[in-house]
Amino acid sequence: MCGSKTIWYDCKCFSRRGGLCAYRGLLYRVSCRGRRGSVRRIASAWLRKVSAPLLCSWFLFGVNAFVCLPTAQGAPSVPAAIVGKVLWKGVLPPADAFEVEVDVSACAPRGALPNNRVEIDPTSRGVRNAVVWLNPKPEQMGSEELTTKTGSQFEFRRCQIEPSLVLVSRGARVVFTNLDSVIHYVEVKASKAATRTFTLPAVGSSEFLRPTELGFYEVRCKRHPWESATIVVADHPYYTVTDSSGRFTLEGVAPGVYTLHVWHGGMGATPIREGGLVRGYRFSDPVQARKRVIVRSGEATEVSVELSE
Known part of the structure; x- marks a missing residue:
């Protein structure tokens, strides 16, 4: 006071x-x-x-x-937590399989691949791999280091990128490894960073980069247009990613009023056809939401956020 x-x-x-x-x-x-x-x-x-x-x-x-x-007179502020869930609102987006027109024998012997962009639990409607974060003021900051990390390695396996999202700190080493018998032409781009391209020519080949600009990086393959993933670069601990049920927890939050941000890379995938064949995919834009949250000293604040396209 x-x-x-x-x-x-x-x-x-x-x-x-x-x-x-x-x-x-x-x-x-x-x-x-x-x-x-x-x-x-x-x-x-x-x-x-x-x-x-x-x-x-x-x-x-x-x-x-x-x-x-309202706090006890003279009592020190105790870090708290925000516990919540990200849910999908409205009709579930279609999850049509990806049509494969290149490297069919290696990627999809049956001619199609599961659509891994639709990340919604059909029972609970929880959205997985949604990024949740706060933008605290300097006085509300605890540690300046990102504490929730998902790992920092992408694998090209069965002509899809696994996992579909990684959350890393600024300058972290992000590794790309090819586990397929076919070549991948990788492109990594962000709105505020130069586009990086490289080739993964054979099984076991790998490359890495260290993203230094904060924000969202899109990972695509020029040869296999259905392949996509996201790198999220953060510089403070109040970032996390939802689990398979859409649940998340942000810990060590100072009491105060915040805006909670939620982001998902989008779930729509529209095929681009030329001469009756699929030559590419047009992905939908990211979906986002915000919610005002009051965090009280020593308490767990529960919150639910809805996303929709």
Whole structure:
């Protein structure tokens, strides 16, 4: 709390702009300047008819310069967790098999491959491999290191890329290994980074890169257009990936108000035909959602987020 006055509800300052707080029907301006800060009354009589909890709630959603949370007087903030699930809303996208027109004997002797882009549990409607993250302010940061990691190796197996997504820290070594008997022409591109291309010519051949730009990298194969995967590069610990049921956990989160972000690479795949043959696939755009979350000291905040195309 900023200032030396005793406030009914702690008003924690998360920027030098300070904030506002209600105490015994009075409205105070909170300044975070200096070591202890200060509290100054700016309104009085008419506020006596308004409850302090109502004011606290109103300012909590209307002012981003502070967080007003009911905590025990003098008690230190205890890191908390966000536990939740990402669900698919609406009609499930079609999961038509990929038609294979090249390297058929090695990739798909029956002429088709399972569509691995539709990542929805048909029973629970949970979305797997959705990226979930927070964008905390510097004062809300704990560690600066990414703690949830999925591994950093892609394998080209049976003409598909496994896994379909990896979450790594900036500059991590990401390895690409060919386990097929056919060649793969790999392309890795991102909106803020130069496109990287390389060839995996034979069984056991491998290449690696160290992505340094934050964000999402798309992995494709020019020879096998149905092959796709994603690299996510993060620089703080508040990133994670949903499991096969769409569940996720973010731990060690400081109390406060956050925007929870959810992203999935998209599930649609439309064949591009030329002369009756499939020459490529046009993938749908990523799907995203955001949700405002209040994290209280020492508590697990439960949240559910819906995605749809």
